[in-house]
Amino acid sequence: xxxxxxxxxxxxxxxxxxxxxxxxxxxxxxxxxxxxxxxxxxxxxxxxxxxxxxxxxxxxxxxxxxxxxxxxxxxxxxxxxxxxxxxxxxxxxxxxxxxxxxxxxxxxxxxxxxxxxxxxxxxxxxxxxxxxxxxxxxxxxxxxxxxxxxxxxxxxxxxxxxxxxxxxxxxxxxxxxxxxxxxxxxxxxxxxxxxxxxxxxxxxxxxxxxxxxxxxxxxxxxxxxxxxxxxxxxxxxxxxxxxxxxxxxxxxxxxxxxxxxxxxxxxxxxxxxxxxxxxxxxxxxxxxxxxxxxxxxxxxxxxxxxxxxxxxxxxxxxxxxxxxxxxxxxxxxxxxxxxxxxxxxxxxxxxxxxxxxxxxxxxxxxxxxxxxxxxxxxxxxxxxxxxxxxxxxxxxxxxxxxxxxxxxxxxxxxxxxxxxxxxxxxxxxxxxxxxxxxxxxxxxxxxxx
Amino acid sequence: xxxxxxxxxxxxxxxxxxxxxxxxxxxxxxxxxxxxxxxxxxxxxxxxxxxxxxxxxxxxxxxxxxxxxxxxxxxxxxxxxxxxxxxxxxxxxxxxxxxxxxxxxxxxxxxxxxxxxxxxxxxxxxxxxxxxxxxxxxxxxxxxxxxxxxxxxxxxxxxxxxxxxxxxxxxxxxxxxxxxxxxxxxxxxxxxxxxxxxxxxxxxxxxxxxxxxxxxxxxxxxxxxxxxxxxxxxxxxxxxxxxxxxxxxxxxxxxxxxxxxxxxxxxxxxxxxxxxxxxxxxxxxxxxxxxxxxxxxxxxxxxxxxxxxxxxxxxxxxxxxxxxxxxxxxxxxxxxxxxxxxxxxxxxxxxxxxxxxxxxxxxxxxxxxxxxxxxxxxxxxxxxxxxxxxxxxxxxxxxxxxxxxxxxxxxxxxxxxxxxxxxxxxxxxxxxxxxxxxxxxxxxxxxxx
Numbered sequence: 079x080x081x082x083x084x085x086x087x088x089x090x091x092x093x094x095x096x097x098x099x100x101x102x103x104x105x106x107x108x109x110x111x112x113x114x115x116x117x118x119x120x121x122x123x124x125x126x127x128x129x130x131x132x133x134x135x136x137x138x139x140x141x142x143x144x145x146x147x148x149x150x151x152x153x154x155x156x157x158x159x160x161x162x163x164x165x166x167x168x169x170x171x172x173x174x175x176x177x178x179x180x181x182x183x184x185x186x187x188x189x190x191x192x193x194x195x196x197x198x199x200x201x202x203x204x205x206x207x208x209x210x211x212x213x214x215x216x217x218x219x220x221x222x223x224x225x226x227x228x229x230x231x232x233x234x235x236x237x238x239x240x241x242x243x244x245x246x247x248x249x250x251x252x253x254x255x256x257x258x259x260x261x262x263x264x265x266x267x268x269x270x271x272x273x274x275x276x277x278x279x280x281x282x283x284x285x286x287x288x289x290x291x292x293x294x295x296x297x298x299x300x301x302x303x304x305x306x307x308x309x310x311x312x313x314x315x316x317x318x319x320x321x322x323x324x325x326x327x328x329x330x331x332x333x334x335x336x337x338x339x340x341x342x343x344x345x346x347x348x349x350x351x352x353x354x355x356x357x358x359x360x361x362x363x364x365x366x367x368x369x370x371x372x373x374x375x376x377x378x379x380x381x382x383x384x385x386x387x388x389x390x391x392x393x394x395x396x397x398x399x400x401x402x403x404x405x406x407x408x409x410x411x412x413x414x415x416x417x418x419x420x421x422x423x424x425x426x427x428x429x430x431x432x433x434x435x436x437x438x439x440x441x442x443x444x445x446x447x448x449x450x451x452x453x454x455x456x457x458x459x460x461x462x463x464x465x466x467x468x469x470x471x472x473x474x475x476x477x478x479x480x481x482x483x484x485x486x487x488x489x490x491x492x493x494x495x496x497x498x499x500x501x502x503x504x505x506x507x508x509x510x511x512x513x514x515x516x517x518x519x520x521x522x523x524x525x526x527x
Numbered sequence: 528x529x530x531x532x533x534x535x536x537x538x539x540x541x542x543x544x545x546x547x548x549x550x551x552x553x554x555x556x557x558x559x560x561x562x563x564x565x566x567x568x569x570x571x572x573x574x575x576x577x578x579x580x581x582x583x584x585x586x587x588x589x590x591x592x593x594x595x596x597x598x599x600x601x602x603x604x605x606x607x608x609x610x611x612x613x614x615x616x617x618x619x620x621x622x623x624x625x626x627x628x629x630x631x632x633x634x635x636x637x638x639x640x641x642x643x644x645x646x647x648x649x650x651x652x653x654x655x656x657x658x659x660x661x662x663x664x665x666x667x668x669x670x671x672x673x674x675x676x677x678x679x680x681x682x683x684x685x686x687x688x689x690x691x692x693x694x695x696x697x698x699x700x701x702x703x704x705x706x707x708x709x710x711x712x713x714x715x716x717x718x719x720x721x722x723x724x725x726x727x728x729x730x731x732x733x734x735x736x737x738x739x740x741x742x743x744x745x746x747x748x749x750x751x752x753x754x755x756x757x758x759x760x761x762x763x764x765x766x767x768x769x770x771x772x773x774x775x776x777x778x779x780x781x782x783x784x785x786x787x788x789x790x791x792x793x794x795x796x797x798x799x800x801x802x803x804x805x806x807x808x809x810x811x812x813x814x815x816x817x818x819x820x821x822x823x824x825x826x827x828x829x830x831x832x833x834x835x836x837x838x839x840x841x842x843x844x845x846x847x848x849x850x851x852x853x854x855x856x857x858x859x860x861x862x863x864x865x866x867x868x869x870x871x872x873x874x875x876x877x878x879x880x881x882x883x884x885x886x887x888x889x890x891x892x893x894x895x896x897x898x899x900x901x902x903x904x905x906x907x908x909x910x911x912x913x914x915x916x917x918x919x920x921x922x923x924x925x926x927x928x929x930x931x932x933x934x935x936x937x938x939x940x941x942x943x944x945x946x947x948x949x950x951x952x953x954x955x956x957x958x959x960x961x962x963x964x965x966x967x968x969x970x971x972x973x974x975x976x
Contacts, residue, residue: 099751
């Protein structure tokens with residue numbers, strides 16, 4: 079019996095077989111000149127922007143990747159690899175350069191979020207893990223930011239661990255949603271590992287384990303007098319609210335943190351709850367809502383005047399339910415100084431090592447332009463920064479709180495129509511004339527047939 | 528800088544905060560009688576059945592859960608837990624019983640897939656991890672089985688690691704799709720950890736790194752003469768097929784494993800490819816297709832006579848794109864011998880410790896009935912088996928291949944209309960009269976308000 083955990087020791091094998099078979103061919107044929115690969119997304123149907131996340135985990139991988147004796151033994155057992163290549167892997171380290179857009183920055187389709195410049199074999203081997211490490215965090219950070227946009231200052235907490243796709247997704251969802259404007263998570267391990275504030279209320283089972291709802295509330299609130307949010311919808315929600323008040327009064331508590339609604343007609347129940355709580359003298363008690371929450375429901379409820387103070391957002395956040403994957407890719411754009419591109423239908427790539435320049439007007443994003451890396455431009459702020467040089471970290475990494483601040487600032491730099499969750503604005507970066515020229519030349523050369 | 532890996536040492540903290548705060552209240556109040564919790568799904572809109580997966584990982588968790596010194600120090604630092612409770616956690620082990628439907632079995636909404644019978648605190652603490660461990664594997668195994676249904680004997684390979692939600696999801700997707708009828712995966716670590724056959728072709732970058740497509744094919748095929756599937760759509764697909772033939776002939780190889788199509792009009796390109804390969808004397812060369820594949824595309828292409836031998840199914844499989852989450856829950860159904868249920872709108876639960884009986888007719892599922900565990904029934908095969916008794920494994924676990932065989936057999940027991948991927952048949956199990964009687968009694972007692 080085994081779980082199959084991925085960890086620092088075996089992460090190098092968490093890759094597609096073809097990465098290593100191609101690598102062996104490169105090795106055998108002596109093809110290991112400098113390659114440049116872009117990680118970017120293609121068109122995204124229902125998002126006006128993407129908020130990047132996952133860079134720190136990618137850097138950890140690149141700085142630590144190695145093949146252990148156990149890895150090499152397994153590879154040998156497949157019969158696909160020869161001793162000289164296995165010996166090469168034994169000493170494998172990532173020795174290249176990595177350029178990346180900062181975590182918590184806004185990006186658009188076609189923009190290289192990560193650019194890897196490394197000997198071809200190294201740049202190829204890291205492909206699968208790189209995409210895996212960036213896609214899901216970027217999806218969740220973006221979804222979180224949309225919730226943040228809808229929530230207008232009310233509190234957002236990640237409740238999604240149980241519905242995340244596996245253990246790692248639960249961790250990354252907590253981290254990415256914190257970056258995207260959430261205040262905390264229910265995930266204790268994410269609290270421990272990343273220092274994210276942890277929150278929790280109570281489950282229906284807690285109520286059901288007691289014969290009486292009031293007794294259940296009293297038991298919880300007496301152990302956590304300062305920190306109890308009572309779940310009121312197990313039987314009849316309005317009764318539940320009165321029972322919550324009864325319990326707090328019976329205990330003689332002056333402070334009542336609040337209640338949670340998890341089902342039913344939330345708009346009317348939250349209004350009813352507010353009335354009852356105010357009337358009973360608990361004006362400071364907050365109302366938290368959970369259960370199938372997403373950015374649209376938050377907006378609709380607040381638009382209709384629901385007196386809701388906080389949200390537990392779970393499933394739809396952590397699986398990015400309305401966009402569960404990005405059409406993202408990691409593609410070779412230059413090899414040995416030669417710009418390259420593929421022409422596959424609807425999947426063209428942009429050749430050359432590149433830079434992105436962002437042009438702001440009064441602090442608001444006006445346009446982006448993608449240029450060759452060494453191209454001179456008249457205006458704009460470069461978005462790609464060098465994080466790894468010759469395999470070593472060369473940029474100080476921000477704390478998670480700093481990444482979150484960066485994300486909020488990035489959000490504030492969006493044009494208003496892009497902040498609107500109900501419409502999708504498709505912004506595409508411009509592509510510089512020098513890149514366009516290369517594309518024409520390559521088309522002429524490779525599409526003659 | 529850290530990754531935040533989850534492993535055997537820290538998995539006990541991969542849980543929602545409320546599990547431990549509720550546990551502390553139970554501990555303080557001496558509430559630790561036997562509880563029974565069900566894990567089940569509610570209505571599923573676009574699936575006629577679910578194929579269970581993830582049980583082995585759950586059992587691993589239950590047999591190994593413990594709180595380390597480091598875990599306890601973090602919990603202490605939150606200020607939410609007292610020393611007596613932390614001391615209880617120090618010696619925490621799971622000592623209860625676990626009943627489960629076999630991995631690779633078909634289940635329907637409302638059926639308890641897992642039933643935990645344990646002291647309340649233990650049964651509560653394991654909730655979050657249990658749901659996390661079962662949901663995604665079940666989603667992927669089900670999606671895989673739908674692909675298997677559509678593929679009619681053609682080969683299916685999991686190509687999804689890069690687009691899976693994190694590292695763990697990539698591992699579980701490989702394992703779960705293998706259970707659901709796939710022949711293998713591109714994920715090397717899944718090959719190593721689970722013994723799943725691994726497969727791979729080549730990437731566009733491999734072609735682009737060479738100046739000439741034929742040279743690229745020659746380089747690969749000369750290193751892997753028995754095992755090369757050439758990717759032909761980098762520039763112009765039909766040219767690419769001719770270039771592939773040219774390379775194989777130039778090398779004088781008698782065996783040509785095949786080609787991969789990853790973009791364009793797959794129906795016409797696959798027919799064109801088959802003609803060219805046959806005409807050139809490579810009747811055995813296979814045609815593999817990838818790129819946005821799902822069960823619907825497989826069916827449509829095969830219905831239209833596309834001569835496709837194998838499929839690389841990636842993104843839509845591993846994220847279960849058209850059903851990225853299950854409305855699943857883990858709910859208390861009995862405490863200290865007392866049946867319980869919640870009445871939350873649209874989220875009712877079924878009280879009592881239960882058993883599921885499946886009634887077949889000529890080997891085909893006719894109906895399921897959910898009964899009290901100790902209820903006598905006239906016919907049917909029980910689906911819930913005891914896996915853990917008093918914290919110890921009491922059932923021999925099948926190999927992954929045996930689980931896959933079980934899954935194929937389960938699939939074959941489905942009525943034809945349920946195998947059809949284009950329609951959804953909603954089968955609901957019957958609920959026995961004795962359970963219905965309890966529901967009425969509880970309604971009377973708790974819904975008076």
